[in-house]
Each structure stands twice: as structure tokens, then as C-alpha cells.
Amino acid sequence: MANTREIQSRIKSIRDTMKITNAMYMISSTKLRRARKELEETEPYFYTLQAMLSRIVRHVPKMEHLYFAEGNNKAAKKKCFLVVTGDKGMAGAYNHNVLKLAKDQIDSCKEYSLFVVGEVGRQYFHTQKIDVDEHFLYTAQNPTMHRAREIAGRVLELYESGDANEVYMVFTTMQNAVQTQTHMVRLLPLAKEDFNTPAIPVNVYQEEFHFEPSPEKVLDHVVPNYVAGYIYGALMESYCSEHNARMTAMQAANDSAQAMIRSLSIEYNRVRQAAITQEITEVISGAKAQKRKRKKKAKGAAV
Secondary structure, three states, rough: OEEEEEEHHHHHHHHHHHHHHHHHHHHHHHHHHHHHHHHHHHHHHHHHHHHHHHHHHHOOOOOOOOOOOOOOOHHHHOOOEEEEEOOOOOOOHHHHHHHHHHHHHHHHOOOOOEEEEHHHHHHHHHHHHOOOOOOOOOOOOOHHHHHHHHHHHHHHHHOOOOOOOOOEEEEEEEEEOOOOOEEEEEEEOHHHHOOOOOOOOOOOOOOOOOOOOOOHHHHHHHHHHHHHHHHHHHHHHHHHHHHHHHHHHHHHHHHHHHHHHHHHHHHHHHHHHHHHHHHHHHHHHHHHHHHHHHHHHHHHHOO
């Protein structure tokens, strides 16, 4: 059994660790609130872009375009994966879930291109001997629209040049305060059925659309913005999910640390009580020995 000094040292070490986990919890909580606020402020713009695409598809249903599945006639079946991970660990299963899904998809492909956002993902694929675009060095911290446009531009360039036939994005969304879910979504080519709107009654007025110079040219401008907006939203969702997972992990660590401190405190009190009992026993034993010694001397003197 450990002595009181060792137990006190362990309790102090756990309390020092709790200071770190508490600080990480508070930092993640602050960043999560700010990220959710930024995402909510930008969502109306991207919802408007999605509605605009739906209106274009509704008015020109037979149109073929490179960005839509019907207009994508490339012979090569090479896929591009954009994987969003964190830059740090200590976030529960957040990074593991993303990397597992991405690894399973990559293993099933013969030809692919891989872009990774986040240092954890780059280190993982490096250890797995999986090639990653070395020039695609984007961090997962503080996503911005500018960064999303740069990523979208790189992905669109790969798709338009024919080096990728399909573009997928693997990221995490926050379902609620305690639950996240990992998704793989196809960014390109777009599917017209995803933009279909419910049937409009005959008596409802439908606006006339005029495309200048042509519907294809309009889509050339709208779709890249839509893809950039989707990437930005996915980056923000992943960023929020990471901090939510880290908050959950830090809270679990704090609960475990408190349970350990309670257990060690009980053990400390037992050891301390045992030490006190032993000291009392030794004092009593010594007193009895002295008493016997005095009696023996007194008996010898009487003889």
C-alpha cells in the first residue's frame, strides 16, 4: 500500500491535470459558440444559392452541363476525396470516425486523389503510406470563406481538367450537444434530383427566367459559388463537431479525475488512520513494556 506522501503526490498531479482539462473545455466552449454564430450568419446566402440552382433546374430541366451528372461524360472513373480532420487530438472519436470512413472508401478505389484538411489526417495517411497532395496544407482551425474558395478552386480545377470524375467530401456534422455524425457527400457532379422542388399547382404564378448570355454561362458562375459555400459549411460543421467532441472528452476526463480524487482521498484517510493506529499501538506497547520493567525492578529490590 502506498504511503501518505505518495498518495498526496498523486492527488496533486490529478488536480494539476484537471486544470488543463478545464481550460481546454472552456476554450472549446468559447470557440464552439463563436463558430455556430458565424455559420448561422452565412447560412442565408448559401440557402439562396441552393434555391437559385433549384429554379434553374426547374426552368431548364433538359440542359446538360459539365457540373451535372448527365453532362459528365468523362471516360475515366477517378475519384477525389476531400477529408476534413482536426489539427489536434484529445477529441474523443472525432478524428477516428472520419479517418475510418475515408480509409474504407479509399481502399475500394483503384484511382483517386486525396486532399486532407487538418494535421491529424495528414499524419495518419502518411503512416498508412497513402499519397496525399503535399501542396494542400490547410489547417482545420478558424475556417473562413476565403479558405473555402481556395479549396473549391483546387477541387474544381481537378474536376474540370478530367483528373477526377467524382469529388467527395468526408466531414462531421453536429446532430446535437452530445452527438455527432460522419458523412461522405458527393460535391461533383451535381445531381438534378437533389434540386427538384415539389410540384407547383397550376394556379400559382411562376416567374419567367431569362438567362444572359446562356444558362450554361450562368451555371459556370453559380455552381463554383455553391460548391465553395458547401465546403465552407462543412468546414464550419466539422470545426464545431471537433470542439463539441473535445468538450465531451474533457468533461469525461474531469469526471474521471474527480472520481479518482475521491478514491485516493478515501485511501489516504485509511492509510493515515492506519499510521495513527500503529503509532498509538507502539506507544501503548512501549508503555506496557516500561510498566513491566518497573514491576520487575521493584520485585527484585524487594527480594
